Amino acid sequence: MADFNGLEHIVREDESLAPYGWLRTGGVAKYFAEPTTEEELAALVGLCRNQNVPIKLLGGGSNLLIASEQVEAMVIHLSAAAFTDISVEGNQISAKGGAKLVQLLSTAAREGLSGLESLAGIPGTVAGALKTNAGTHNDDIGQWTKSVKVLTRDGEIAVREGAELRFSYRESSLNELVILEGTFELRAMDSIEVTKRTQTQWILTKGQQPRGVAGTICMFRDHGGVTAESLIESAGLKGAATGAASLNEFCPNFLVLNEGGSVENAVALLNHVQAEVAASTGIELVRQVEVW
Numbered sequence: 001m002a003d004f005n006g007l008e009h010i011v012r013e014d015e016s017l018a019p020y021g022w023l024r025t026g027g028v029a030k031y032f033a034e035p036t037t038e039e040e041l042a043a044l045v046g047l048c049r050n051q052n053v054p055i056k057l058l059g060g061g062s063n064l065l066i067a068s069e070q071v072e073a074m075v076i077h078l079s080a081a082a083f084t085d086i087s088v089e090g091n092q093i094s095a096k097g098g099a100k101l102v103q104l105l106s107t108a109a110r111e112g113l114s115g116l117e118s119l120a121g122i123p124g125t126v127a128g129a130l131k132t133n134a135g136t137h138n139d140d141i142g143q144w145t146k147s148v149k150v151l152t153r154d155g156e157i158a159v160r161e162g163a164e165l166r167f168s169y170r171e172s173s174l175n176e177l178v179i180l181e182g183t184f185e186l187r188a189m190d191s192i193e194v195t196k197r198t199q200t201q202w203i204l205t206k207g208q209q210p211r212g213v214a215g216t217i218c219m220f221r222d223h224g225g226v227t228a229e230s231l232i233e234s235a236g237l238k239g240a241a242t243g244a245a246s247l248n249e250f251c252p253n254f255l256v257l258n259e260g261g262s263v264e265n266a267v268a269l270l271n272h273v274q275a276e277v278a279a280s281t282g283i284e285l286v287r288q289v290e291v292w
C-alpha cells in the first residue's frame with residue numbers, strides 16, 4: 001500500500017464509485033480522497049507523484065462510466081467548501097472547480113450577469129464542464145471563460161488564459177491534473193431577465209433528457225452537423241437494449257440503466273450502438289462519455 005503519511009484522515013481505500021457516477025454502478029477506487037484545503041491537495045498530489053500512484057479527478061460523475069472493477073488510481077473528489085466557492089466582481093464570476101454548474105448559473109442570474117443561461121440543465125461541476133467544454137448546439141462554457149486556474153502535473157499552480165486556453169466541440173486544452181477555478185466574463189443584464197432565460201433553457205434541456213431515471217449517460221458526440229441521435233435512429237436502433245441497459249425511447253443518445261443493470265450491460269450496449277451505426281452509415285461515432 002502507498003504511504004499517505006499525514007493525510008490518512010482524507011484518504012480511503014477501496015471506495016465504491018457507484019454513488020458518484022450517474023449510472024449508480026461501477027467499480028471501486030483503490031485510493032479515494034476528499035482534500036479540505038489546497039495545501040492538502042498539493043501534498044496529496046506530491047505523495048502520489050513520489051510513489052507513482054496515478055491520479056484521476058472526479059467531478060459530478062455525469063460524463064463517466066466506471067467500467068473497471070478496481071480503478072488503479074487515487075481518485076480525488078473536490079467536494080469540500082474550499083473547492084466549491086463562487087465569487088463575483090463586476091461582470092466577472094469566479095467559481096471553484098468543485099462548485100456545481102447549477103450554482104454558478106443561479107449566482108449569475110441573481111447578480112444580473114448574462115451568458116451562461118444556455119448551460120441550464122446540464123449536470124455536473126464547473127471543472128467537469130470546463131474539461132468537456134459542456135454546452136448545447138449553439139453555445140458552450142468556453143465562450144464565456146476568461147481564465148482558468150489549474151494545478152499542473154508538476155505540482156505548480158498556473159493560470160491559463162488567452163492563447164493558452166482553447167475550446168472546441170466538447171473539448172478543451174485543459175489537459176491539466178486539477179482544474180481549480182474558472183473565471184467567466186459575462187454581460188450585465190436585468191436579473192429578472194437572466195432568471196427567465198435560465199428557467200426557459202432549463203425546461204427546454206430537461207425536456208430533451210430522459211425523465212425519472214437515476215441511471216443515465218449521454219453516449220456519443222454529434223458528428224459534424226449531424227446529431228448522434230439521428231444517426232442512431234437511422235441505424236434502426238430506437239429501443240435497442242442489452243440486458244437491463246436500453247436506449248431511452250425519446251432521446252436515443254441516452255443510455256438508461258434499469259433496475260438490476262450492470263456496467264457490463266451498459267458497455268455492451270455502447271459498443272453495439274457504435275458498431276451498428278458504423279455498419280449502417282459508415283460513421284464511427286465518438287464517445288462523449290469517458291470510460292474508466
Ligand SMILES: Cc1cc2nc3c(=O)[nH]c(=O)nc-3n(C[C@H](O)[C@H](O)[C@H](O)COP(=O)(O)OP(=O)(O)OC[C@H]3O[C@@H](n4cnc5c(N)ncnc54)[C@H](O)[C@@H]3O)c2cc1C
Pocket residue numbers: 022056057058059060061062063064078097098121122123124125126127128129130131132133134135136170176177178179180209210216217218290
Ligand atoms: C442527463 C445528462 C445530460 C447531459 N447533457 C449534456 C449537455 O447538454 N451538454 C453537454 O455538454 N454535456 C452533457 N452531459 C454530459 C456531462 O453532464 C458534462 O460533460 C458535464 O460537464 C460533466 O461534468 P462532471 O462534473 O459531471 O464531470 P465528470 O463526469 O465527473 O468528469 C468529466 C471529466 O472531467 C474531469 N474532471 C472533473 N473534475 C475535474 C477537475 N477538478 N480537474 C480536472 N479534471 C476534472 C474528469 O476527470 C473527466 O475527465 C449530460 C450528461 C447527463 C448524464
